[in-house]
Amino acid sequence: MEATEHKAPNYIAVWAALAVLTVVEVAVVYLHLPRRLMVISLVFLALWKAMLVALYFMHLRFEPKRLLYVVLAPLPLAVILVVGVMHGFRGP
Amino acid sequence: MTAHAATHGMTGGEHAQGAVGVHTQKLGMWVFLVSEVMFFTALIGSYIILRWGTNAEWPEPRTVLAIPITAANTFILICSSVSMVKAYAAAVRDDQPGLKKWLLLTVLGGATFVSVQAFEYHHLVEKGFLPSSGLFGASFYTMTGFHGFHVTCGVLSMIWVTIRAFRGKYAGGRFHGIETIGLYWHFVDLVWIILFTIVYLI
Amino acid sequence: MTAAGTAVPAHTHVDDRPFIRKYVFSTDHKIIGIQFLFLSLFFLLVGGLLAMGIRWQLGFPGQAMPLGGWLPEGVAPGGVVSPKTYIGLVTMHGTFMIFFAVMPLLVGVFANYLIPLKIGAPDMAFPRLNMWSFWLMIPSGLLMTASLFVLGGSSVAGWTVYAPLSNTPDYTGVHLGQQLWCLSIVIFGLSSLLGSVNYITTVINLRAPGMTWFRLPLSVWALFITAVLAILAVPVLAGAVIMLFFDQTIGTHFYLPASGGQPLMWQHLFWFFGHPEVYILILPAMGIVSDIIANGARKPIFGYVSMVWAMIGIAFLGFIVWGHHMFQSGMNPTLASAFMVSTIVIAVPSAIKVFNWLGTLWRGSIHFTTPMLNALAFVSMFIIGGLSGIFMASTPVDMYIHGTYFIVAHIHYVLFGGSLFAIYAGIYFWFPKMFGKQLDERLGKVHFALTFVFYNLTFFPMHILGLGGEMRRIYDPTVYDYLKPMQPINVFITVSAFLLFASQIVMAWNIVRTLARGKKADVNPWHDCGLEWTVPSPPPHGNFETTPTVYHGPYEFSVPGAPADYVPVNQPLPAVPEGRR
Numbered sequence: 001m002e003a004t005e006h007k008a009p010n011y012i013a014v015w016a017a018l019a020v021l022t023v024v025e026v027a028v029v030y031l032h033l034p035r036r037l038m039v040i041s042l043v044f045l046a047l048w049k050a051m052l053v054a055l056y057f058m059h060l061r062f063e064p065k066r067l068l069y070v071v072l073a074p075l076p077l078a079v080i081l082v083v084g085v086m087h088g089f090r091g092p
Numbered sequence: 093m094t095a096h097a098a099t100h101g102m103t104g105g106e107h108a109q110g111a112v113g114v115h116t117q118k119l120g121m122w123v124f125l126v127s128e129v130m131f132f133t134a135l136i137g138s139y140i141i142l143r144w145g146t147n148a149e150w151p152e153p154r155t156v157l158a159i160p161i162t163a164a165n166t167f168i169l170i171c172s173s174v175s176m177v178k179a180y181a182a183a184v185r186d187d188q189p190g191l192k193k194w195l196l197l198t199v200l201g202g203a204t205f206v207s208v209q210a211f212e213y214h215h216l217v218e219k220g221f222l223p224s225s226g227l228f229g230a231s232f233y234t235m236t237g238f239h240g241f242h243v244t245c246g247v248l249s250m251i252w253v254t255i256r257a258f259r260g261k262y263a264g265g266r267f268h269g270i271e272t273i274g275l276y277w278h279f280v281d282l283v284w285i286i287l288f289t290i291v292y293l294i
Numbered sequence: 295m296t297a298a299g300t301a302v303p304a305h306t307h308v309d310d311r312p313f314i315r316k317y318v319f320s321t322d323h324k325i326i327g328i329q330f331l332f333l334s335l336f337f338l339l340v341g342g343l344l345a346m347g348i349r350w351q352l353g354f355p356g357q358a359m360p361l362g363g364w365l366p367e368g369v370a371p372g373g374v375v376s377p378k379t380y381i382g383l384v385t386m387h388g389t390f391m392i393f394f395a396v397m398p399l400l401v402g403v404f405a406n407y408l409i410p411l412k413i414g415a416p417d418m419a420f421p422r423l424n425m426w427s428f429w430l431m432i433p434s435g436l437l438m439t440a441s442l443f444v445l446g447g448s449s450v451a452g453w454t455v456y457a458p459l460s461n462t463p464d465y466t467g468v469h470l471g472q473q474l475w476c477l478s479i480v481i482f483g484l485s486s487l488l489g490s491v492n493y494i495t496t497v498i499n500l501r502a503p504g505m506t507w508f509r510l511p512l513s514v515w516a517l518f519i520t521a522v523l524a525i526l527a528v529p530v531l532a533g534a535v536i537m538l539f540f541d542q543t544i545g546t547h548f549y550l551p552a553s554g555g556q557p558l559m560w561q562h563l564f565w566f567f568g569h570p571e572v573y574i575l576i577l578p579a580m581g582i583v584s585d586i587i588a589n590g591a592r593k594p595i596f597g598y599v600s601m602v603w604a605m606i607g608i609a610f611l612g613f614i615v616w617g618h619h620m621f622q623s624g625m626n627p628t629l630a631s632a633f634m635v636s637t638i639v640i641a642v643p644s645a646i647k648v649f650n651w652l653g654t655l656w657r658g659s660i661h662f663t664t665p666m667l668n669a670l671a672f673v674s675m676f677i678i679g680g681l682s683g684i685f686m687a688s689t690p691v692d693m694y695i696h697g698t699y700f701i702v703a704h705i706h707y708v709l710f711g712g713s714l715f716a717i718y719a720g721i722y723f724w725f726p727k728m729f730g731k732q733l734d735e736r737l738g739k740v741h742f743a744l745t746f747v748f749y750n751l752t753f754f755p756m757h758i759l760g761l762g763g764e765m766r767r768i769y770d771p772t773v774y775d776y777l778k779p780m781q782p783i784n785v786f787i788t789v790s791a792f793l794l795f796a797s798q799i800v801m802a803w804n805i806v807r808t809l810a811r812g813k814k815a816d817v818n819p820w821h822d823c824g825l826e827w828t829v830p831s832p833p834p835h836g837n838f839e840t841t842p843t844v845y846h847g848p849y850e851f852s853v854p855g856a857p858a859d860y861v862p863v864n865q866p867l868p869a870v871p872e873g874r875r
Contacts, residue, residue: 008181015174019167026163029154029293039294046289050282057177057278059271064113067122074126077526077613078133082140084617085562088626089145111498116419120495127487127525134533134563138548141559148554224545227554234540 014056021049117272125279128242132283135238136290139231148227156221156228157292158212165208166288169243172201173281180274183267191262191270195254198277202247209240232291239287242280249273319429321421322835326428327407328728330398331721333431337394340439342795344387351375351383353788355770369447377769378467381450384767386442388453389475392575393482394435396709399717400578401486401524402428405493405517407728411826411833412514414502414842414864419495423488430485434478441474449475452767454568457549457560461541469542476539483532490521490528497521502825504844508602509863511824511848512595515602516581519609520574526613527570534563561623565616573612576676576708577605579716580647583669585848586719587651589822590666591658592859594849597650604643604650611640621692630689637687644680648673659852659859663820664738668719671746675711679704682757700760706753718742718801725805726819730831731812737804744797751790755783821860823850828862 025045028038055061060068112119143150175197182190213233223233253273256262262270317325350359362373369379406424410417418424441448448471451460455475463469497510497518510518538560540546547553549560588595595601617625617633651673660666682704686692695701718741726732762780764771771777771784818827825842826833842864850861855868 008184011174011177011181015170018170022163022166022170025289025293026159029159042289042293046286049285053173053278053282053285057173057281058275066112067114067119070112070119070122071126073522074129074133074526078129078137080614081133081530081562081566082137084614084629085137085141085559086145088558088562088617088629089141089556111501116495116499119499120420120423120491123491123494123525124487127491127529130526131529131533134530135537138533138537138559138563142548142554142556146554146556222545223540224547227547230537230540230546230548230555234537234546238536 009056009061011056014052018049018052021045021052115268117268118275121272121275125275128279128283132235132238135231135235136286139235139291142227142231150226150228153228153292153294156216157232158215159292161208161212162288162292165205165212166284168201168208169205169281169284172198172205173278175201176274176277180267180270183262183270186263186265188257188260188263192254192257195250195257199247199250199254202243202250202277206240206243206247209236209243235287235291239280239283242283246273246277246280250277319425321417321425323406323410323418323421323424324728324833326424327403329428330402330406330431331728333428333435334395334398334402337390337435338399341387341391341395342798344383344390346792346795347375347383348380348387349788349791351380351769352771353785355772378447378450380769381452381767382442382448382471385449385452385455386438389438389449391709392453392571393479394431394438396575396713396717397486398431400575400582400713401489401493401517401520402431404513404578404582404720404724405489405521407724408826409493409496409514409517410500411727411829411837412511412824413497413500413505414825414838414844415496415500416836416838418492419500420492424492427485427489427492430481430488434481434485437474437478437481441471441478444470444474447471454564455538456564457538457541457555457557458551460560461538461549463542473539473542476535476542479535480532480539483528483535486524486528490524493517493521494525502842502844505863506844508599509844509847511581512584512598512601512605513578513581516577516579516584516605519605520577523570523574523577523609523612527567527574530563531567531571534560534567558620558623558625561620562616565619566613568619569616570609570612572708573608575713577608579672579713580605582716582720582723583651583672584654585822585824586665586669586723587654587673588849588851589723589820590661590663590669591655592661592851593654593658594847594851595650596653596656597646598847598849600646601650604646607643608640611636611643615640618687618689618692621689622696634687634689638684641680641684641687648677648680663722664733664735664742665719665723665820667739667742667746668715668722671715671742672712672719675707675715675749678754679707679711682707695760697765698760699756699764699766702766703753703756703760706756710749710753715745718745723820724826725808726815727826727831727833729809729812730815731808732815732819733804733808733812737800741797741800741804744800745794748790748794748797752787752794755787759783759787821858823848823860823862825863828864 025042028041028045031038033041054071060071114122142148175194179191179194179198182188182194221229221232223229250273253269256269316322320326320329347359350357356374358373359370359375362370362375365373365375365379368376370376375383406418409415446463446467446469448468449455449460450466450468451472455472459465460472463472466472497514501510537546537548541548541550541555547555549555549557551557584595584601615633615637617629618637621630621633655670682700686695686701686704722733722738759780762777764777764780764784772781815831817829817831820827825838825844828842829837844863845866846861846863848863850856850863850867852859853861853867855870857868861867
């Protein structure tokens with residue numbers, strides 16, 4: 001079996017959280033917040049949802065640490081690509 | 093697990109010394125998903141660079157795209173992720189009727205998502221919003237189109253898995269295949285969570 | 295260190311499937327490796343023929359090419375290659391050589407053939423996926439070859455297909471040819487990714503008991519790291535090429551300035567892939583050469599652990615140097631400086647490897663067999679190619695030499711002098727295991743000697759041409775007064791190149807003759823320690839009768855007290871009376 005025995009997470013609770021976060025996201029858009037605040041909130045909310053899916057549905061919370069390293073490997077590269085090229089276009 | 097694999101001693105993979113500690117099919121799927129992350133990075137990264145790194149003209153997405161129906165569609169895809177994970181839980185405890193039910197719901201959820209997306213595309217094209225409609229049109233159709241393509245492949249694979257489930261291929265504790273396709277399904281959901289925010293909302 | 299509760303023991307069995315399942319749509323990694331071998335040798339020939347066309351025009355500009363009369367008038371009026379055809383030759387030479395010759399030869403052949411055997415596994419983790427990985431190369435290769443023959447001609451934008459040249463048919467008259475290029479590359483990318491998933495998963499999960507990470511042969515380490523590079527870099531190429539394809543077909547303008555698109559973004563995306571790509575092209579070569587040099591010197595590899603970390607360092611740093619291909623693009627100077635620093639730093643792990651190969655040879659008992667000669671050539675030619683790289687790494691120097699034949703010299707020193715010699719070394723070394731017959735040593739040495747001499751005569755003078763200002767991809771150097779004095783060098787290079795091409799006939803003849811009527815080879819003709827040499831030649835389906843146990847590292851040569859000057863990894867080392875092991 002998997003590396004750690006654990007109780008199955010409460011998938012319905014995760015689902016409810018995801019539903020609520022989606023509603024909040026749409027609400028943020030229609031609240032006409034200042035642009036910077038809206039962008040930061042939306043990015044934060046999206047990342048939170050993504051983390052819930054990754055950790056609970058994709059089971060990463062309960063997997064061996066080494067798998068986590070495999071999975072996280074592309075993220076710094078993605079950041080380097082976007083930041084590096086943005087830097088090239090926008091300047092220092 | 094194929095007979096070939098079983099007789100050729102490829103079952104013990106997750107216990108190999110110094111390995112990652114997960115079974116081979118799951119590891120293979122995760123490695124593939126890592127490559128998919130880089131693929132969507134190229135597409136979404138280009139969108140980010142073109143929109144915020146250059147002086148290109150860019151309309152407010154909500155003036156072009158239908159937020160409410162897409163938000164509902166996002167919810168549908170999330171629901172299909174839940175039904176997927178319920179299917180996996182059913183397979184683990186060898187609840188075959190439960191597995192079949194949740195797999196069918198997952199197929200339904202995925203197919204609904206693709207249909208709504210197709211309907212939205214039709215609506216946008218009628219309005220005159222095309223891939224040639226500036227950089228927004230180009231990047232919108234490319235990103236959501238490839239995401240939709242991935243969901244479609246997922247739906248087709250899920251139909252095949254469901255057929256196999258009805259044939260009893262995942263009975264008796266053989267749930268690894270469900271876990272593997274589940275990972276792909278959740279990944280596609282995860283990409284959409286990011287796309288919905290970056291492309292539709294911001 | 296053995297794994298508890300492992301597997302059903304492996305066993306071999308007679309494969310009694312029909313011919314088509316056994317040899318055509320095979321899932322056996324060994325057959326797939328051999329399929330890759332013949333496919334890529336064919337494309338190596340195609341790439342070489344295209345190079346002959348290039349060299350004819352450069353050596354004898356405006357003169358009718360032999361057999362040029364056979365080409366259509368639109369392509370070569372009067373047998374003289376037209377400028378557009380010429381740049382098509384340049385583009386397709388690079389494309390075929392990189393994607394359809396070197397990559398499949400290094401990865402498709404050696405990763406497939408060697409990994410399961412060398413780690414003690416019966417096959418790859420996903421044999422059917424492996425089969426797909428090979429068979430996707432067929433449509434990919436067909437599309438790319440077809441692009442040579444379509445109306446409008448093949449892509450003419452270089453193997454790097456920069457926008458806006460590549461997505462504006464008005465500039466070039468090329469429509470379908472460029473689109474076929476894009477489709478072919480996307481399919482190739484999928485083939486590469488599926489293969490890489492297999493190699494990574496197999497190395498992580500299917501190692502035999504006792505085969506710990508730091509007992510892996512360096513060839514396996516190199517192929518594993520290469521697969522990781524591919525997983526991370528190839529998808530970015532796929533995304534970039536898809537956007538280019540859409541620019542050509544459905545009216546998008548990602549890389550076209552007219553609607554706010556950014557040609558420079560193509561360069562960034564392409565080279566973000568392109569630089570890790572060149573490490574994909576060299577790392578497996580380094581791994582193969584390490585195995586062969588240790589074998590040929592009858593000594594363990596000097597600094598095995600640092601060799602591993604150097605490869606990991608090269609792979610990691612390889613992701614943050616891509617801008618050095620763009621120094622002349624008008625890029626942000628601060629960004630350029632950052633890339634300059636990272637590029638100069640990446641020379642360090644490469645140098646560590648070179649010193650370690652030299653350290654392995656030092657006071658070794660060197661056997662100058664054909665594989666060893668090719669491996670030694672790799673080291674020396676890679677040194678030259680690497681040194682020219684240091685020149686290019688420095689932005690102010692690159693301002694002058696970018697886009698000249700200095701670069702062409704560099705890439706051919708590392709790709710031919712490096713990768714191809716390593717490929718030849720690997721072919722000579724593992725041929726007896728693959729086919730049960732050993733290639734003729736005398737012919738092998740003749741092939742090596744001719745290749746080595748003509749290769750250096752062909753490519754070394756290109757450094758001089760480049761420093762003299764001859765730009766790459768140029769159709770006729772003699773239109774420039776300042777290049778005319780160097781034209782004799784171009785003639786010299788062309789003649790050397792023809793002789794280099796002709797010399798390969800020796801190896802082709804060697805292969806054909808050996809396969810037809812060669813003597814049966816020994817099971818372990820090179821007296822090597824690897825697991826692949828403990829099974830028959832060729833190995834049976836399933837590889838090992840029983841799962842082997844590994845007792846020590848991969849390069850136990852000349853061990854004091856051992857019965858032979860090598861100890862296979864599945865045999866324990868002799869007891870040591872005193873001193874260190």
